[in-house]
Amino acid sequence: MHKKQILIAETVENQISPSYKELLGFGASLHPDGENKILLIIPGQNVEKLAEQIAIENNIHTLAIEHEDLRYPNPHLLQKILPEVIRKYMPSYICMMHNVRTCQIAASLSIQIDAPCITGVESYEIQKEKSVFTRMMFNGKLIGKTACKTDQVILTIIPGAFSGSFTPDHTIQHGKTEIIKINETASEYKPVRIIETISKDNRLEEADVVVSAGMGIEKEERIDLIRKIASIFSNAAIGGSRIVCDHGWLPYACQIGETGKQVSPKLYFACGISGTMQHTAGMKKSGCIVAINKDPNAPIFSIADYGVVEDLQSFLPILAARYDDRKKNP
Amino acid sequence: MKILVCIKQVVCSESSLELNPNGKWIQETDSTEFRMNRFDEYALEEALLIKEANPGVTIDVVSVGPNRVKDVVKKGLSKGADNGVHILYEESGYCPPRKIAHQIAGYAGKQSYDLILTGVMAEDDMLCQVGPMTASLLSIPCAVSVIKEEIDLVNRMITVQSEMESGKVEEVILSLPALLTIQTGINQPRYPSLSNIVRANSQELIDVQASFQEESPDKVTLLSIDYPAKSSKICILEGSAEEKAEQLLTIFHNRSLLK
Numbered sequence: 001m002h003k004k005q006i007l008i009a010e011t012v013e014n015q016i017s018p019s020y021k022e023l024l025g026f027g028a029s030l031h032p033d034g035e036n037k038i039l040l041i042i043p044g045q046n047v048e049k050l051a052e053q054i055a056i057e058n059n060i061h062t063l064a065i066e067h068e069d070l071r072y073p074n075p076h077l078l079q080k081i082l083p084e085v086i087r088k089y090m091p092s093y094i095c096m097m098h099n100v101r102t103c104q105i106a107a108s109l110s111i112q113i114d115a116p117c118i119t120g121v122e123s124y125e126i127q128k129e130k131s132v133f134t135r136m137m138f139n140g141k142l143i144g145k146t147a148c149k150t151d152q153v154i155l156t157i158i159p160g161a162f163s164g165s166f167t168p169d170h171t172i173q174h175g176k177t178e179i180i181k182i183n184e185t186a187s188e189y190k191p192v193r194i195i196e197t198i199s200k201d202n203r204l205e206e207a208d209v210v211v212s213a214g215m216g217i218e219k220e221e222r223i224d225l226i227r228k229i230a231s232i233f234s235n236a237a238i239g240g241s242r243i244v245c246d247h248g249w250l251p252y253a254c255q256i257g258e259t260g261k262q263v264s265p266k267l268y269f270a271c272g273i274s275g276t277m278q279h280t281a282g283m284k285k286s287g288c289i290v291a292i293n294k295d296p297n298a299p300i301f302s303i304a305d306y307g308v309v310e311d312l313q314s315f316l317p318i319l320a321a322r323y324d325d326r327k328k329n330p
Numbered sequence: 331m332k333i334l335v336c337i338k339q340v341v342c343s344e345s346s347l348e349l350n351p352n353g354k355w356i357q358e359t360d361s362t363e364f365r366m367n368r369f370d371e372y373a374l375e376e377a378l379l380i381k382e383a384n385p386g387v388t389i390d391v392v393s394v395g396p397n398r399v400k401d402v403v404k405k406g407l408s409k410g411a412d413n414g415v416h417i418l419y420e421e422s423g424y425c426p427p428r429k430i431a432h433q434i435a436g437y438a439g440k441q442s443y444d445l446i447l448t449g450v451m452a453e454d455d456m457l458c459q460v461g462p463m464t465a466s467l468l469s470i471p472c473a474v475s476v477i478k479e480e481i482d483l484v485n486r487m488i489t490v491q492s493e494m495e496s497g498k499v500e501e502v503i504l505s506l507p508a509l510l511t512i513q514t515g516i517n518q519p520r521y522p523s524l525s526n527i528v529r530a531n532s533q534e535l536i537d538v539q540a541s542f543q544e545e546s547p548d549k550v551t552l553l554s555i556d557y558p559a560k561s562s563k564i565c566i567l568e569g570s571a572e573e574k575a576e577q578l579l580t581i582f583h584n585r586s587l588l589k
């Protein structure tokens with residue numbers, strides 16, 4: 001049987017998010033031996049040419065959905081258009097790369113087309129002819145396996161979780177592109193503009209070592225402890241989890257993660273950071289990851305190279321003192 | 331103006347989590363600690379700030395779940411919400427977002443709220459679905475991951491900043507009624523005040539029985555939960571704290587990272 005898939009890419013001002021390649025790779029991996037029928041949907045303001053180019057390059061069918069208000073990702077407008085496209089194409093899988101807006105599309109579609117929806121998929125396997133999807137739960141402390149009972153399912157896929165690349169099959173005919181131009185406007189949801197808030201300060205990106213503070217520091221004063229540790233390295237910068245920045249203990253320019261900065265220093269030193277995927281999205285490519293956490297089951301230990309199970313309030317001063325000793329008596 | 335804030339009670343993930351015997355959910359014992367979902371604290375605070383800035387605003391808080399969730403509803407009152415609603419949903423274990431959204435929408439649909447706030451995500455199931463599903467069921471516009479909002483009550487519009495990845499923010503204008511999912515950092519959640527604690531202790535909650543009418547059968551099953559595998563490459567340092575510190579310094583030294 002031909003299992004069909006709809007993959008939905010994201011564009012901002014007609015620039016496609018490069019993660020669509022990952023999405024194609026994931027799509028292809030769903031049916032490694034069967035014939036895949038992929039339709040890649042590209043919403044945007046003016047994306048027909050782009051859709052044609054991607055169709056030819058990858059030999060897949062693409063569908064450009066155009067509207068002025070789709071110049072930014074617009075879950076509200078998309079969820080009005082997509083049900084009809086889905087009813088026509090009858091896909092088994094409807095997949096997007098995971099972020100808060102694709103979760104919004106996935107969840108509202110789930111209600112509208114009455115199909116199950118699993119957000120934040122990290123891996124999948126086939127068990128007794130059923131697809132079983134694995135995802136993080138409880139701030140990453142547990143993983144859950146979820147299955148669904150219908151033939152149609154909506155998924156959002158965690159970036160970086162699937163490395164399978166997409167190899168276009170050029171033995172069959174070239175991919176075709178269709179276009180839908182939307183006329184109606186949704187006055188109840190109007191995109192206005194995009195604002196860049198990230199600071200242009202590159203100290204974090206250029207440092208060899210990033211010493212990062214999570215809520216495990218418990219008190220603002222303990223940022224000093226983090227600073228002291230950073231000072232033992234020759235080229236270090238200070239980072240933090242989102243919650244530490246939300247508390248105002250560090251400026252947002254220091255926030256590492258999905259909605260903060262992405263860094264890949266030689267050493268990432270995570271102090272009291274639990275290690276949810278939203279944080280690790282910004283640092284998992286670091287050369288070496290060292291984590292201190294008093295909880296031996298903290299999820300950060302599933303990506304760290306070295307783990308120290310200690311209370312950082314007592315451990316960091318010991319580390320600093322030992323360093324000073326070494327300096328004095330080399 | 332009427333605001334509804336949706337609050338989930340979650341287990342304190344700071345405490346260690348035991349699995350129940352069939353491995354399908356966590357084991358709840360008398361000593362299991364629960365608290366308000368972190369994101370919902372910010373959603374409630376945002377509602378309180380709107381109330382302080384605009385005359386005639388009332389805030390209802392709602393939570394769906396077994397009797398223990400009454401605690402977070404009371405917590406909501408003690409922070410300043412006007413009414414607390416508990417939708418009793420007895421089924422123990424995991425409750426899928428679709429069911430929760432049906433319960434919230436079923437209740438909210440009869441109350442004509444101008445604004446519904448949820449957290450971006452529940453810390454236990456981490457799905458980011460209940461907000462948008464509820465909005466869809468009520469056919470009202472929805473913006474996710476909101477880090478700023480400004481209400482224009484005269485024109486019944488709300489301008490929001492919705493967070494994207496890597497420090498980008500999108501500004502969107504929604505017409506009311508609308509649903510927003512609130513992101514952390516939008517404000518600084520307050521502590522309960524003494525007078526509100528006193529009021530919360532004596533105030534009756536609005537008890538609602540879960541309705542199972544509109545609901546379509548659930549199609550997603552949580553088969554099992556488990557601890558994640560430790561990274562195969564990880565080296566957990568052993569010994570006393572001093573010995574671990576020495577080992578770390580050697581690792582840093584060998585990589586020529588120290589001053």
Ligand SMILES: Cc1cc2nc3c(=O)[nH]c(=O)nc-3n(C[C@H](O)[C@H](O)[C@H](O)COP(=O)(O)OP(=O)(O)OC[C@H]3O[C@@H](n4cnc5c(N)ncnc54)[C@H](O)[C@@H]3O)c2cc1C
Pocket residue numbers: 100139213214215216217218240241242243244255256257258259260261271272273274275276278279282292293294295298310311312313344450451475
């Ligand atoms: C859409 C979205 C985007 C997000 N974007 C980001 C992002 O860009 N960056 C980000 O960081 N987060 C982001 N988050 C939040 C993220 O989900 C987590 O809530 C956050 O990263 C947790 O921060 P934390 O590890 O500091 O705190 P917690 O999760 O509270 O963890 C604290 C850790 O410290 C440990 N600890 C406590 N006391 C001590 C002690 N004395 N000694 C040693 N260890 C101790 C605990 O065991 C725990 O593991 C986002 C969330 C959402 C929904």
Ligand SMILES: Nc1ncnc2c1ncn2[C@@H]1O[C@H](COP(=O)(O)O)[C@@H](O)[C@H]1O
Pocket residue numbers: 336337338339367369370373392393394395427430447448449450451452453455456457458459460461
């Ligand atoms: N049982 C519940 N009762 C009330 N609100 C809930 C419940 N579950 C989820 N929510 C709301 O929906 C948001 C997102 O949850 P989720 O979709 O499970 O990640 C939470 O931050 C809450 O505001």
